[in-house]
Amino acid sequence: MRFAREPPFGQAGGLRKQLETMPRLSRRTFVAATAALVARPAIAGLARDSAEVDVAIIGAGTAGIAAARRIAAAGRKFILLEAADYIGGRCITETRTFGVPYDRGAHWIHAPDLNPLTKLTARRGLEVYPAPAGQKVRIGRRYAREGELEDLLALQVRANRSIADAARRADGACEQALPNDLSDWRQSIEFQFGPFFCGKDLAHLSAVDFAKSADRNTAAFCRQGLGTLVASLAEGLAVKLATPVTAIDTRRGVEVTTSKGTIDARAAIVTASTNVIASGSIKFVPDLAKRQLDACAKLSLGSYDHVALELADNPLGFESDDLVFEKAANSHTAAILANISGTQLCLVEVAGDFGRELAGHGEAAMVNFAADWLAGLYGSEVKKAIKRSHATRWNDEPWVLGASSAAAPGGQSARRILMEPAAGPIWFAGEAVHETLWGTVGGAWESGERAANAALHHIGAFKEPPPAPRATLKRNLRQPRI
Ligand SMILES: Cc1cc2nc3c(=O)[nH]c(=O)nc-3n(C[C@H](O)[C@H](O)[C@H](O)COP(=O)(O)OP(=O)(O)OC[C@H]3O[C@@H](n4cnc5c(N)ncnc54)[C@H](O)[C@@H]3O)c2cc1C
Missing domain, CATH: 3.90.660.10 (Polyamine Oxidase; Chain A, domain 2)
Structure with missing residues (x-):
């Protein structure tokens, strides 16, 4: 007999073909291959050292990808800036080490019937199947x-x-x-x-x-890896890899400084982890309020x-x-x-x-x-x-510095503080910025969409998103809640 699982924590012919042939990319990780697929020059006409966009998104992990998709769907200009040389952040799959998909970060799709990612896997050529019941x-x-x-x-x-x-x-x-x-x-x-x-x-x-x-008693897995699933959702998005953001200045509009130049934006979405923000590696001008820094400390990874x-x-x-x-x-x-x-x-x-x-x-x-x-x-x-x-x-990992946020005793209300605009037209997003799905890929996704909506409202470009397609996942065996 087993008891209730309480873990910590899709489908397109073209992508499946790429995955099947992946082992032949012998000297490159799947991560690098994925990055190459999605990384195109940032925005058409963008100068290398200076550019103007509606929204600058810092971090191409789950939350950043979700935010970019929402801004793209609203027909607005964005730039997606990623410090690492791959997309996905804490949700990456590689096949180089073991010759099979290896999720180095997130692997479980929690509550698949409700998870925003399950709904998006339809037509992506990926197989999502229910996790076995119990342990x-x-x-x-x-x-x-x-x-x-x-x-x-x-x-x-x-x-x-x-x-x-x-x-x-x-x-x-x-x-x-x-x-x-x-x-x-x-x-x-x-x-x-x-x-x-x-x-x-x-x-x-x-x-x-x-x-x-939120209830995490049912779960599913993606046979090709959860990182593969998230990377597939970035297909077609322009991502600037290996471009760490070093400063965000909101004294006149939003000026984002990167290792490769400066971007002028009307709004910014910061998806770096709470530990990265607390480390001070991104300089905010003016400084973040003390309550926001305290919130990051209370929500450390x-x-x-x-x-x-x-x-x-x-x-x-x-x-x-x-x-x-x-x-x-x-x-x-x-x-x-x-x-x-x-x-x-x-x-x-x-x-x-x-x-x-x-x-x-x-x-x-x-x-x-x-x-x-x-x-x-x-x-x-x-x-x-x-x-x-x-x-x-x-x-x-220098651009992450831990696993996922968990509030310290007395610290749960800090999550709401991170949901407020950070300073001027800047919004935080990411797994820490969710009251119930914190610590999960689903939470990161929803927070990225929420921040994008707020940024679109700010620039007067918000449109109701189209309804998501219905999930095709077979119903999971219902597991008792513990
Ligand atoms: C080992 C492990 C197992 C996990 N298991 C699960 C699981 O099974 N299921 C689940 O749902 N969740 C799991 N999680 C949690 C899940 O991975 C995270 O909640 C989610 O991936 C976070 O996404 P995010 O977009 O908030 O942050 P991230 O994925 O960290 O994305 C932020 C991005 O910002 C980039 N960045 C940081 N600083 C800068 C800068 N200055 N300039 C530009 N870019 C910057 C980073 O490189 C990163 O790519 C796990 C995490 C770990 C580490």
């Missing part, structure tokens, strides 16, 4: 029995309710809201609700943020990384997309998402304070931990089956 739990060298999983499920429900009750009274830490009697499942529940779900330990997590987060292992010949007998936790004795634990889309690729997920510390020791330490952790649960033979490996280290 497995390892207790030492065996799987948990039905009665044990029922106990765990009952405790998860109680813990969830306690946090919701506490959130109605005050915005304290989730940890303080947990019931005392979680028996010997406490560490597992703390890991699932905290690091795995939000990237932060429960002591650093706002109970209100947790309680407000948690830590969440994949240790990706290629396990030859399925030595552990996993089914496709199996999600396995352990009955943990302490916080040095992980989860494994195995046989991604039926391949040999498995992701051991490390997160929260422990994940941050581990990632700080480097990739080799992360791979060693993952191998030891699996050996502890399945026996040391598994180590021989590990072929290629890779570990992400999102805290060190």
Whole structure:
């Protein structure tokens, strides 16, 4: 038996053809290939060092792509400026490392029936399929029995309710809201609700943020990778890659300074992560208000990384997309998402304070931990089956600096502060700027669209967008809410 999944977190013939032939691009990552497909000279007639547009969009991750599509649909001039040399930000797929799609960032499509991305995948040639229902739990060298999983499920429900009750009274830490009697499942529940779900330990997590987060009990996967799906939505958009924005001056209109010149705009949308904004790498003139900087600090990014292992010949007998936790004795634990889309690729997920510390020791330490952790649960033979490996280290990615935002205790209201215009005609967008879908690709998408609407209103160009096409995803198996 399995219990309710509580994870942390499309279709066009042309694109499918590109994906099928992707392994032949031997010396280039899929990311670079995708970037080349979508990166055209910015806007026709744009001079290299100076240009005028309606809206300057900073960051070509999910939120930036959503914003650009909305502005393009309104027939307005925009420029999409990206610091990195690829599009997608925290949502990228590459095939170079393992020869199969590897989502280095986001992988789960939460609540696919409602997720804005599912609705947009129609006609894109990508396969989105429901994630299997439930999870497995390892207790030492065996799987948990039905009665044990029922106990765990009952405790998860109680813990969830306690946090919701506490959130109605005050915005304290989730940890303080947990019931005392979680028996010997406490560490597992703390890991699932905290690091795995939000990237932060429960002591650093706002109970209100947790309680407000939208239902993520159903999920889907994109066989070609969620990053591929998001990149496909940028097709046809002009993106300026490797163009970090260094300053935004709103004293006379909006002047955006980049490493390659200056752009004059009527409005700007900033999608850089809260940690990037707090780092000061984009200078705002005049300065951002203290309440906005405080909001970024309260919504700092948690830590969440994949240790990706290629396990030859399925030595552990996993089914496709199996999600396995352990009955943990302490916080040095992980989860494994195995046989991604039926391949040999498995992701051991490390997160929260422990994940941050581990990632700080480097990739080799992360791979060693993952191998030891699996050996502890399945026996040391598994180590021989590990072929290629890779570990992400999102805290060190200079244009991101972490995984995704999770409000500190008392900090949930900061999300609304980031929804206000930042300074003059500047709007923030991104996963942090969403009250319920924070930390997700769907939330980033919706916030990008919302910021674009606000910018269009500001320049007097807002038009109601056409209704999205209906999703074609087969209905997911309904999973109980925990
Ligand atoms: C390991 C991991 C796993 C995750 N798993 C999931 C999941 O399964 N499901 C899910 O829904 N979400 C998941 N998330 C969260 C999800 O990836 C993010 O919520 C989402 O991708 C954020 O999109 P964004 O547009 O807000 O930000 P970003 O993707 O960070 O985009 C911002 C862009 O701005 C660029 N930028 C920054 N500074 C500048 C500058 N000065 N000038 C120009 N450009 C700049 C960055 O390079 C970046 O491309 C995961 C995240 C991580 C790290």
